[in-house]
Amino acid sequence: xxxxxxxxxxxxxxxxxxxxxxxxxxxxxxxxxxxxxxxxxxxxxxxxxxxxxxxxxxxxxxxxxxxxxxxxxxxxxxxxxxxxxxxxxxxxxxxxxxxxxxxxxxxxxxxxxxxxxxxxxxxxxxxxxxxxxxxxxxxxxxxxxxxxxxxxxxxxxxxxxxxxxxxxxxxxxxxxxxxxxxxxxxxxxxxxxxxxxxxxxxxxxxxx
Amino acid sequence: xxxxxxxxxxxxxxxxxxxxxxxxxxxxxxxxxxxxxxxxxxxxxxxxxxxxxxxxxxxxxxxxxxxxxxxxxxxxxxxxxxxxxxxxxxxxxxxxxxxxxxxxxxxxxxxxxxxxxxxxxxxxxxxxxxxxxxxxxxxxxxxxxxxxxxxxxxxxxxxxxxxxxxxxxxxxxxxxxxxxxxxxxxxxxxxxxxxxxxxxxxxxxxxx
Numbered sequence: 001x002x003x004x005x006x007x008x009x010x011x012x013x014x015x016x017x018x019x020x021x022x023x024x025x026x027x028x029x030x031x032x033x034x035x036x037x038x039x040x041x042x043x044x045x046x047x048x049x050x051x052x053x054x055x056x057x058x059x060x061x062x063x064x065x066x067x068x069x070x071x072x073x074x075x076x077x078x079x080x081x082x083x084x085x086x087x088x089x090x091x092x093x094x095x096x097x098x099x100x101x102x103x104x105x106x107x108x109x110x111x112x113x114x115x116x117x118x119x120x121x122x123x124x125x126x127x128x129x130x131x132x133x134x135x136x137x138x139x140x141x142x143x144x145x146x147x148x149x150x151x152x153x154x155x156x157x158x159x160x161x162x163x164x165x166x167x168x169x170x171x172x173x174x175x176x177x178x179x180x181x182x183x184x185x186x187x188x189x190x191x192x193x194x195x196x197x198x199x200x201x202x203x204x205x206x207x208x
Numbered sequence: 209x210x211x212x213x214x215x216x217x218x219x220x221x222x223x224x225x226x227x228x229x230x231x232x233x234x235x236x237x238x239x240x241x242x243x244x245x246x247x248x249x250x251x252x253x254x255x256x257x258x259x260x261x262x263x264x265x266x267x268x269x270x271x272x273x274x275x276x277x278x279x280x281x282x283x284x285x286x287x288x289x290x291x292x293x294x295x296x297x298x299x300x301x302x303x304x305x306x307x308x309x310x311x312x313x314x315x316x317x318x319x320x321x322x323x324x325x326x327x328x329x330x331x332x333x334x335x336x337x338x339x340x341x342x343x344x345x346x347x348x349x350x351x352x353x354x355x356x357x358x359x360x361x362x363x364x365x366x367x368x369x370x371x372x373x374x375x376x377x378x379x380x381x382x383x384x385x386x387x388x389x390x391x392x393x394x395x396x397x398x399x400x401x402x403x404x405x406x407x408x409x410x411x412x413x414x415x416x
Contacts, residue, residue: 125336
């Protein structure tokens with residue numbers, strides 16, 4: 001396989017795909033965008049990803065985006081890494097349902113803290129959205145704690161890409177004003193993930 | 209396979225999974241929830257889906273949720289229906305990226321019109337969100353029109369579950385104050401989908 005190139009930026013969900021790629025052991029290139037400098041909106045980058053977001057993965061056949069799609073693609077491209085239950089469509093759907101919940105509900109709940117201007121122009125409305133973020137994130141993580149995170153990993157005994165993605169978003173709780181200690185299973189997961197060698201290696205590249 | 213049961217409600221994204229299931233030709237049961245009556249928040253339904261949302265698919269091995277996960281699961285469970293490029297991980301990732309964009313960006317943009325209370329408690333803030341929905345939906349569909357919908361189907365010559373999902377969300381444009389005629393490729397897709405026999409059969413079950 002042609003070497004993959006991942007576009008990422010610190011403090012974004014691109015961390016999940018970065019961790020998945022790194023854990024395959026395959027060579028790849030990680031290209032960091034300067035979000036503060038607006039590089040994601042540059043004409044050069046918009047030609048790569050017209051959405052102006054990360055992650056974006058450059059493959060031999062074209063560019064792919066969206067974390068859940070990338071996580072399954074990386075798992076299928078490097079099956080020996082064991083990043084998804086590829087032999088079991090039901091469990092794979094569980095993984096994808098978890099990842100889809102993170103991207104469409106939890107990431108969205110979080111985004112209302114600093115990206116409220118996506119959904120309203122009025123400053124007071126943006127402030128009102130910010131106020132509800134802690135509660136919404138806590139509600140999401142109550143569901144994750146009580147119904148979704150099987151333990152020790154998201155899918156149970158079997159590690160998967162969902163663990164990289166959950167780790168990525170659990171790290172946002174503190175900044176969103178939520179004490180992760182309220183969710184003992186999530187807190188335990190976060191702590192174990194923090195100790196993983198692949199996390200120790202990749203995390204410094206995501207410092208602001 | 210044990211007969212699948214789909215929980216759905218009119219005017220929701222569950223239409224996409226309903227169309228996919230129906231098009232497999234396999235037997236299944238479709239159970240309609242009364243959202244106006246709050247049935248999605250009943251203790252009985254919360255035992256099925258603690259998120260209180262649709263779609264939810266009851267399978268022999270457990271309950272699955274989230275449209276992108278369900279669409280791939282249905283495609284994998286009934287491969288003869290040809291609902292996903294299962295033999296091509298890159299194209300499958302393209303399908304999943306498209307579906308993920310619909311659920312995490314487009315559906316979310318739409319939801320700010322009638323579900324603003326998810327993200328703010330203040331009535332003025334909720335009104336401010338409503339005001340931006342038409343613009344946000346138009347921005348999303350500009351991306352779909354110019355960069356994502358290959359034509360004639362989402363993935364090009366190959367029909368896939370993404371076509372059911374795009375159809376489901378394109379139908380919301382009018383209510384969101386966006387004239388679909390601004391997007392000729394989307395409008396053409398909507399018209400062709402509307403003529404599909406599976407759509408003619410399922411749509412009446414989704415009337416309010």
